[in-house]
Amino acid sequence: MSDYLDPHNEELLKDFFAEAYQQVELMEQNLLVLEQDPGNSEAVDEIFRAAHTLKGGAGTVQMEELAEFTHALEDALDEIRSGTVKVSSEIVDLLLSSLDVLKAMLGAREAGDVYREDVSALLERLKALQGAGAHPPAEPPASGKKAGSSRKGAPSRGKAASTGGESLSEEEIRELFEAAPSRHTVYRVQVTFDESNVMNTVGGIQGFALLKDLGAVLRTDPPFEKLYEDEFFPVVVYYVASSLSEEELLSRIVFPSDVAKDVKVERVSLPEEGEEAQGRGGEPEGVEEGAESGGEEVGPVPAEEEEGPLPELPKKAPAAPVREKSVATSILRVDSGRVDALLNLVSEAVINKATFNQISVQFGETFTQFQTLQSLFGEKLRGLMDVIPELARMMVEQDVSEKQVRRMLQEQYGELFEMFDPVEASFKGILNKYREATQQLNRITGEMQEAVMRIRMVPISQIFARFPRLVRDLSRSLKKKINLIIEGQETELDKSVIEDLLDPLIHCVRNSVDHGIEGPGERKKAGKPEEGTIVLRARNEGNLIVIEIIDDGRGIDVEAVRKRAVERGLIHPNKILSQVEAFNLIFEPGFSTARSVTDLSGRGVGLDVVKRQIEKLNGSISVWSEQGKGTRFTIKLPLTLAIIQGLLVQVGGERYAIPITSVVDCHRIRPSDIRYIDGYEVFDVREEVVSLLRLNRLFKIPTDEEKEYFFVVIVGSGERKMGIVVDGILGEEDVVIKPLRDHFVNTPGIAGANITGEGTVSLIIDVPQLLELGLKEEREARKKRDTSIL
Numbered sequence: 001m002s003d004y005l006d007p008h009n010e011e012l013l014k015d016f017f018a019e020a021y022q023q024v025e026l027m028e029q030n031l032l033v034l035e036q037d038p039g040n041s042e043a044v045d046e047i048f049r050a051a052h053t054l055k056g057g058a059g060t061v062q063m064e065e066l067a068e069f070t071h072a073l074e075d076a077l078d079e080i081r082s083g084t085v086k087v088s089s090e091i092v093d094l095l096l097s098s099l100d101v102l103k104a105m106l107g108a109r110e111a112g113d114v115y116r117e118d119v120s121a122l123l124e125r126l127k128a129l130q131g132a133g134a135h136p137p138a139e140p141p142a143s144g145k146k147a148g149s150s151r152k153g154a155p156s157r158g159k160a161a162s163t164g165g166e167s168l169s170e171e172e173i174r175e176l177f178e179a180a181p182s183r184h185t186v187y188r189v190q191v192t193f194d195e196s197n198v199m200n201t202v203g204g205i206q207g208f209a210l211l212k213d214l215g216a217v218l219r220t221d222p223p224f225e226k227l228y229e230d231e232f233f234p235v236v237v238y239y240v241a242s243s244l245s246e247e248e249l250l251s252r253i254v255f256p257s258d259v260a261k262d263v264k265v266e267r268v269s270l271p272e273e274g275e276e277a278q279g280r281g282g283e284p285e286g287v288e289e290g291a292e293s294g295g296e297e298v299g300p301v302p303a304e305e306e307e308g309p310l311p312e313l314p315k316k317a318p319a320a321p322v323r324e325k326s327v328a329t330s331i332l333r334v335d336s337g338r339v340d341a342l343l344n345l346v347s348e349a350v351i352n353k354a355t356f357n358q359i360s361v362q363f364g365e366t367f368t369q370f371q372t373l374q375s376l377f378g379e380k381l382r383g384l385m386d387v388i389p390e391l392a393r394m395m396v397e398q399d400v401s402e403k404q405v406r407r408m409l410q411e412q413y414g415e416l417f418e419m420f421d422p423v424e425a426s427f428k429g430i431l432n433k434y435r436e437a438t439q440q441l442n443r444i445t446g447e448m449q450e451a452v453m454r455i456r457m458v459p460i461s462q463i464f465a466r467f468p469r470l471v472r473d474l475s476r477s478l479k480k481k482i483n484l485i486i487e488g489q490e491t492e493l494d495k496s497v498i499e500d501l502l503d504p505l506i507h508c509v510r511n512s513v514d515h516g517i518e519g520p521g522e523r524k525k526a527g528k529p530e531e532g533t534i535v536l537r538a539r540n541e542g543n544l545i546v547i548e549i550i551d552d553g554r555g556i557d558v559e560a561v562r563k564r565a566v567e568r569g570l571i572h573p574n575k576i577l578s579q580v581e582a583f584n585l586i587f588e589p590g591f592s593t594a595r596s597v598t599d600l601s602g603r604g605v606g607l608d609v610v611k612r613q614i615e616k617l618n619g620s621i622s623v624w625s626e627q628g629k630g631t632r633f634t635i636k637l638p639l640t641l642a643i644i645q646g647l648l649v650q651v652g653g654e655r656y657a658i659p660i661t662s663v664v665d666c667h668r669i670r671p672s673d674i675r676y677i678d679g680y681e682v683f684d685v686r687e688e689v690v691s692l693l694r695l696n697r698l699f700k701i702p703t704d705e706e707k708e709y710f711f712v713v714i715v716g717s718g719e720r721k722m723g724i725v726v727d728g729i730l731g732e733e734d735v736v737i738k739p740l741r742d743h744f745v746n747t748p749g750i751a752g753a754n755i756t757g758e759g760t761v762s763l764i765i766d767v768p769q770l771l772e773l774g775l776k777e778e779r780e781a782r783k784k785r786d787t788s789i790l
Contacts (some may be wrong), residue, residue, distance in 0.1 A: 001456050011406065016061050017110055018333075021049040023057075024102050025465060031111065032452065032468045038087035047095075050078045052179045056256035064211070065115060066105045069123070073098050076129040085129050086104060094125055096469070158685045167322055168385070176218050180241035185267060187249060189238040190263040214252055215242025219772075226265055239268065240497030257677040299516055321515070323527075332495055334455050341453040348444050355437045357667050359430060376417055384413050402751070449734075451639055460538045460545075461489035463502045467536055476511045481531040482517055488538035494640035497617055500636070501547075504610040508633045509534065510548045511607065516631050528629065543645065546636040556625035564591065583623045591602045615768040618644070618659055618751075636661075646735035648762060649713060650728035651695045654702035655762040657735045657754050662767035664721060666729055671710065682722050685714060690714060694725040698749065699774070703727055715767045722771055736773040737764060749773050 027050045030043040037043070051074045058066035073095070081087040101119055108115040117716040168176070180186050189211060193203035204220070204227035211217050219239040220227060227236070244250055250265045326756040392406065394400040464486050471615040493501070517523075517532035524530055535550040561582045565571045570588060579584075585591060589608040614621045619637035636646060638661055646657035647666075667685070674681050674692065692712065696703040704727075737752040751766035 012586050013061060013488040016057050017106065019057060020054055020106055021103075021374065023054045024099055024106070026050045027466055028099050028469055031092055032472060034087055035089065035092045035472075041081075044077070044081050045676065047082055048074065051077055052257065053322055056087055056258055058199060059256040059259075061252050063105075063109055064252070066102070066109070067168045069098075069101065069105065069119065072123055072126045073102075079130045087577065091129075094122075094129075098122060098126065107558075116677065149251065150298065172219075173268065173270060176239055176241075176268065179216075179218050180214060184241040185244050185246075186218070186238050187242060187246065188266050188268050189240055189249075189253070190264040191236050191238070191255070191260050193232070193234060193236065194258055194261045195232060195234060196259050200232045204233055206239060206259060207236055207255070209350055210253060210255070211238050211240050214244060214249060215240045252737075272434070279333060290731075296341075305545070317329065332456070332458070337775075338451065338455050342448065342455065345448045345451055349441075349448065352437060352441050355433070355440070359434050359437060361435075362430045364427075366423060366430060369426065370420075370423045372420055375424060380413060380416055384409075384416075387408035387412070390692070411697075449643065453643070454492075456495050456496050456640065457492035458498055459489060460491050460493050460498065463498060463505065464489050464536060464538070466502070466506075470506065470509065471513060471534065478514065479519065480513070480517055481520055482513060483531050483533050484532060485535045485589075486537075486595060487535065491538040491540060492639075492643055493637070497637055499615055504635070505536075505549070506653075507607065507610045508635075509536065512549055512551040512553065512633075516551040518554050522554075540639075541636070543639055544636050545639055547637070549633040549635075550630065552630040555629055555631055556583060556586070556623070557627055561585050583625060586623065587621075612730075616757040618661060619768075643737050646733055646764065648756075649695075649711070649724075649726040650699040650730055651699070651726050654699075654701055655730070655756070655760065656695065657764045658713060658715060658724070658727075659734070659735075659751075659764070659767060660732060662715045664716045666714070667712045667723075668709050669712055671706075674710075681725075685723075688721075689721045690721050692723045692725050693770070696725075696727075715765075715770070720771050724765075724770075735764060 028049075030046045034040055034043045048385075051070055055067050055070040055074055058064075073481060076085075076095070076098075080087060080091070083092065090580045101115075101117075101122060104117070105115040151695070176186050189207075191203075191207050193200060193207075208217055208220065208224070208227065217238055217240055220231055221237040240249070244252070246265055246267060250263070253263050253265070255263065286740065287446075306543055389406050391400075395402070395405060431505055448559045464727050467486065468484055471484040510532050517534065518526070518528075520530040523532060526556060533552050535548070537548045537550070539546050558577065558579055559640065562571070562577050565577075565585050565588075566573050570585065570591075571577065587607050587610075591608070611621055612634055612670070614637070617637055619635060621633065621635045623631065623633050625631040638659075645660040647660055647663050649658060665685075669683060676682070677689070681694075682689050683692055684690075694705075695701070696705070707727075711726050711729050712722055713724050713726060713729070716722075733756070738754065749770040751764045751765055751769075754762050756762055
């Protein structure tokens with residue numbers, strides 16, 4: 001079987017799962033659009049197309065339960081598309097519950113298992129939309145099999161319904177029965193393939209692969225060897241020996257809809273015992289169907305079960321994070337234009353490489369010319385040294401004038417002054433070419449870096465698209481009316497950043513829904529519209545991306561925060577809190593002002609986790625609120641984690657890089673500018689007292705502390721600031737972050753390493769961790785002093 005059809009092909013499965021999750025997400029987004037605008041036919045078409053694509057893909061990789069369930073969903077959607085069923089909130093709930101089951105099925109398959117929860121109630125509800133409740137129980141449920149497939153006792157189109165085994169001679173039929181295993185029935189399976197399928201030439205092989213798992217394939221027409229030829233056969237007949245009944249066999253033949261147009265199954269009988277054979281296979285259909293229904297077939301359910309609540313089903317679905325880790329990290333969809341731009345830059349780099357090769361050859365030739373001239377110059381110089389005494393004697397004994405001597409020297413050795421002129425001219429020309437090539441190389445590498453980073457950039461809509469469903473479900477469970485507005489979905493962010501951003505955003509949005517937006521009654525009393533608004537906004541700000549979560553809810557009660565902080569011992573009862581200090585307290589671990597514990601909040605877990613995760617991404621989070629008007633969370637993140645702008649500093653003989661996004665400003669100070677408060681070194685910066693941390697002491701680097709000047713780099717994370725004392729500031733540079741391995745991984749205050757242009761290694765400072773480390777050092781020093789005093 002070809003690799004494309006192999007259901008165990010890892011590359012095929014990766015592509016399938018990526019495409020499948022994209023189709024499910026597309027259906028979910030359009031369902032939410034449809035809920036707001038029930039007459040939106042384009043949304044219905046998009047949902048139907050996505051379901052159809054998912055069904056076909058599931059059939060290709062032989063995920064039968066997924067194909068069957070999606071087919072039932074597709075049939076229900078077809079009723080909506082035709083206008084037979086009108087869209088309502090109950091219908092949307094049903095379809096969203098179906099999507100949750102699809103996610104669960106995909107998650108189970110991705111984990112190497114098969115989804116085993118009972119979905120019969122949901123299938124019955126889907127069938128009810130298409131009037132399937134009036135069908136007899138023997139009718140197999142819609143399960144992604146094929147359009148127009150024949151069933152026992154039903155009239156069939158074409159010859160196959162009446163020919164049975166007539167196309168074979170009696171001897172050939174007898175050979176089939178002799179080759180068939182005992183207690184197996186021989187069937188004639190006729191498959192009509194779709195010529196419009198782009199892979200129509202492998203349809204016959206795909207049918208063989210499918211049928212061999214349901215029984216023994218005894219013969220094919222055309223012959224099996226011809227099926228492997230690169231030729232399209234519109235109709236292929238398979239003779240299969242199987243222990244399944246005719247209906248069971250038909251129900252398990254699942255082709256993607258774009259592969260096969262029609263499938264017909266009929267029993268083959270020996271000529272002299274046709275009636276007997278027919279009798280043996282004539283068990284009541286209800287028995288066969290009942291046997292199968294234990295696995296996947298669905299019988300009628302009591303009316304009260306059909307009318308029950310739907311939201312129970314999503315609870316059975318596995319959590320979604322499974323898919324992000326396995327799919328998102330392995331597949332990156334890139335605009336072909338970006339790849340073309342990168343390839344163009346690579347071609348320019350190749351040309352630039354050829355230029356450097358040419359310059360290298362020219363340098364070699366010039367150096368050879370220089371060595372030749374140097375040797376000739378040495379010979380001439382030695383000759384000059386030999387002739388000088390003779391000229392001096394001539395001036396004394398023969399009364400030769402100085403002018404004559406000069407003329408003689410000029411005639412014989414005047415070329416010495418111009419001997420190296422050709423080399424100089426050649427060297428200058430090569431040097432100019434070298435400078436031009438270097439500038440060109442700088443341009444190409446700079447653009448190539450940007451091109452590679454653009455390839456890694458993905459729109460933030462990949463995670464923003466999940467929030468309409470989240471807000472819808474939360475608002476319904478909390479009985480609130482909330483309008484979610486999403487802005488800046490096209491803003492792009494590095495893929496490595498976006499993968500770790502979903503959880504922090506979910507926490508912030510849930511916080512706005514639960515704590516921020518009031519119920520309709522409370523909003524009405526406050527003179528607000530009953531419907532609250534949450535804005536999820538993204539925008540670029542220099543080399544940063546800024547994400548804001550804004551709500552028009554009740555805001556943060558500073559007094560309630562202060563009271564709770566005092567109860568938990570976080571602040572002294574007499575301390576007067578500013579608004580900013582109160583807002584920052586909500587990021588403390590375990591802090592919550594909720595009066596009761598619910599499924600959404602009250603456990604004190606959430607915003608502290610958000611802060612840690614954002615800081616791990618070299619970002620920051622802040623909050624601003626106005627009581628009675630709303631709250632705004634602001635998250636700032638670097639566009640990429642691979643290459644950052646860093647400030648290089650010198651400490652003793654070591655170099656360190658500080659992420660420029662964490663640098664507030666730099667100062668040169670004298671030792672006399674350092675003051676002490678409670679034994680801590682501090683420095684006054686524009687009427688603000690900043691604690692100092694000496695890197696040489698922290699990392700135990702020998703250095704001279706009795707200098708005339710020190711340099712202080714003020715760094716900050718959120719509202720916290722600290723001055724890092726260093727020996728020198730070397731300037732800004734692009735820093736390529738290389739992860740540390742082995743025992744260096746747990747080094748506190750270090751985020752990674754960078755190799756400088758000189759080939760030396762500089763460690764990259766982890767500013768948030770360094771701030772925590774500095775505070776810890778201060779607390780331990782204070783504890784030691786208190787102990788010594790006692």
